[in-house]
Each structure stands twice: as C-alpha cells, then as structure tokens.
Amino acid sequence: MTKYLVTGGSGDIGRAIIRQLTDDGHSVICQYHSADIESLKSYFNCQDVAFWQADLTRPVMKPEFIDSVDGLIHAAGAESFGLVQDFTLEEIDLQYQLHLRSLIQLSQWSIPSMLRKQCGRIVVISSIWGETGASMESIYSAMKAGQLGFVKSLAKELALNHITVNAITPGVVRGRMTAQLESESLLEEIPQGELIEPDEIAFLVSYLLHKRAQHMTGQVLRLNAGWLI
Numbered sequence: 001m002t003k004y005l006v007t008g009g010s011g012d013i014g015r016a017i018i019r020q021l022t023d024d025g026h027s028v029i030c031q032y033h034s035a036d037i038e039s040l041k042s043y044f045n046c047q048d049v050a051f052w053q054a055d056l057t058r059p060v061m062k063p064e065f066i067d068s069v070d071g072l073i074h075a076a077g078a079e080s081f082g083l084v085q086d087f088t089l090e091e092i093d094l095q096y097q098l099h100l101r102s103l104i105q106l107s108q109w110s111i112p113s114m115l116r117k118q119c120g121r122i123v124v125i126s127s128i129w130g131e132t133g134a135s136m137e138s139i140y141s142a143m144k145a146g147q148l149g150f151v152k153s154l155a156k157e158l159a160l161n162h163i164t165v166n167a168i169t170p171g172v173v174r175g176r177m178t179a180q181l182e183s184e185s186l187l188e189e190i191p192q193g194e195l196i197e198p199d200e201i202a203f204l205v206s207y208l209l210h211k212r213a214q215h216m217t218g219q220v221l222r223l224n225a226g227w228l229i
Contacts, residue, residue, distance in 0.1 A: 003027040004121070004209070005055060005069050005110065007102070008076030010035035012175030013125055015043065015143050016198035017073055020206050021071030022048050029065055031056070031076065044168070053207055056102040057094045066109045071121035073205055074103045084138040089135075099143035104150065111158070120163040121209050124151050126202065128171045128224050144169075148220055165216035167207050171224030191226030 004021060008014040009030030018028050027048045032040060033055050054060045056076050080087070080095055107122060114120025129137055129218060130144030148167055155165035172186060174195040187193045204221055207213055222228060 001025065001027045001134075002070040002209075003029065003065075003068065004071045004073055005029045005031065005052075005066065005106065006033040006073045006075060007124075008074075009051075009107070010040055011075065011077075012198045013170075014075045016130045016202040017075060018044060018200035019074050019203050020199070021073075021209070022046050023177070024183060024206055024209070026209070029069070050229060057097045059097075060102070060105075062109050066106070067113055069110050069113050070117065070119070071114065071123070071209065072106055072110045073121075073123045073125070074106065075103065075125040077125065077127075079137065080140045081136050083136065087139055095139050095143050099140075100146045100150070103147060107150075107154065111163070114158075115161055119134050120158075120161075122151075122154065122163070122165040123205050123207075123208050124148075124165075124167040126169045126220070128149075128166045128169050128228055130167075131169055131220070132228060151220070152218050159217060162214065164208065164214065166206050166217060166219045166221065168201055168221045168223060169228075170201055171227045172196060173198060173201065189227065190224075194225050196223055196225060 004026055006018050006028055009018055010032040018030055021028050029050045029052050031052045031054055052063055075208055077099055124147050126147045127144040129141040130148050131139040151165050151167040158165060172195050174197055200223060
C-alpha cells in the first residue's frame with residue numbers, strides 16, 4: 001500500500017484530499033497543527049490514516065515515518081491580508097515557514113525514500129495568486145509564487161527518477177478560509193459564477209498520483225472556474 005504525507009490535513013482541502021486518497025486505497029499521514037485530534041480521528045474513522053501534530057510555521061524535527069513515504073501533498077496554508085508595509089518581519093517569516101520552507105524541508109526529507117523506490121509524487125496546493133498576484137496579499141502571493149518556482153525546478157531534478165512534481169492553483173475555494181468573503185460580488189467576477197469545491201482539488205490530486213499520470217510533471221494545473229485563462 002502506498003503511503004502519502006498530507007500537510008494541512010485538518011483544513012477543508014486537506015480533509016477532502018485525505019478522504020479521496022483513502023478511497024483510492026492509499027495510506028495517509030495527516031499533518032495537523034491545532035485541530036482537536038479526537039475530532040479528526042472521528043471524522044476520518046479509518047485505520048489507514050495516521051496523524052502527525054506539527055506547527056509548520058516553526059522548524060520541526062524530522063519524523064521517522066518520512067523515511068518510507070511514497071509522496072508528499074503539501075496543502076498547508078493560511079492567507080494574510082494587509083498592506084505590505086504593515087507586515088512585521090515575524091509575520092513575513094511565518095508565511096515563509098508555512099508555505100515555502102516547510103515545503104522544501106519536507107521534500108528534502110521525503111525524496112530519499114522516493115529515490116530508493118524510483119517512483120514518487122509531490123503535489124503542491126498553491127493558489128491563483130501565485131500566478132497573478134493579489135492586491136493586499138503581496139506576502140501570500142510571493143510565497144505561493146515561490147512554490148511554483150520550486151515545483152518547476154524540482155520536477156527537472158527528479159525527472160529521470162520517475163518522481164513527478166506538480167502544483168494545483170485553485171481560485172476561490174468554498175470553505176472556512178473564504179466564508180467571510182462577499183460571495184455575490186466575488187461570483188460576478190468569476191466566469192462560471194461558482195466557487196471551487198475541495199473535492200474537485202482532491203480529484204486532481206488523485207489523478208496526479210495515478211500511474212497513468214507518470215509523464216505529467218513540472219505542471220501548474222489551474223482550477224479556477226475560468227477566472228484566469
């Protein structure tokens with residue numbers, strides 16, 4: 001049974017991905033930070049899901065399980081709103097740690113396992129703002145853009161080892177992170193007039209992990225209801 005580490009496993013997107021992966025027959029390690037562990041266990045109710053508590057906004061110790069994973073799905077993230085001049089260096093560092101440094105470090109730790117198997121998958125859940133940038137979200141956009149640069153470069157490094165590296169850049173996803181947005185005015189800007197569902201992202205992840213996606217690497221898959229074409 002293949003085993004994947006999913007970061008941000010307690011979030012709306014992370015939960016959908018984990019449900020999809022277990023339905024596909026994979027074993028999953030769910031990274032979470034401050035969510036109630038008993039609620040998570042009850043939610044997944046599956047023996048194929050293990051849990052790793054870690055604060056990815058801070059340096060973490062290398063977990064033992066990572067030496068045997070088949071891949072990494074980096075879905076951890078948190079938006080940050082405000083004028084760039086109003087951010088403290090600490091706030092910028094937190095965004096860097098969560099979105100970019102943890103991705104690089106977890107990739108460093110998990111790649112040796114994939115190299116031994118000469119097979120593996122790395123999928124990064126980035127954002128439409130990593131491609132276009134967003135006013136009042138300059139720091140967040142910069143980190144998401146950094147993820148895309150890392151994905152494209154790492155895909156070239158690992159291509160001959162049958163390890164694929166891809167990113168998904170969702171538009172506005174239905175869930176807790178977007179619940180406060182003005183839905184009607186926002187939907188008017190989106191050609192399809194609808195938010196992205198977490199299950200749609202999970203389905204794309206499922207495809208990227210499939211053996212028939214073995215030549216899909218270094219790609220940025222847009223899922224934004226026509227918002228960016």
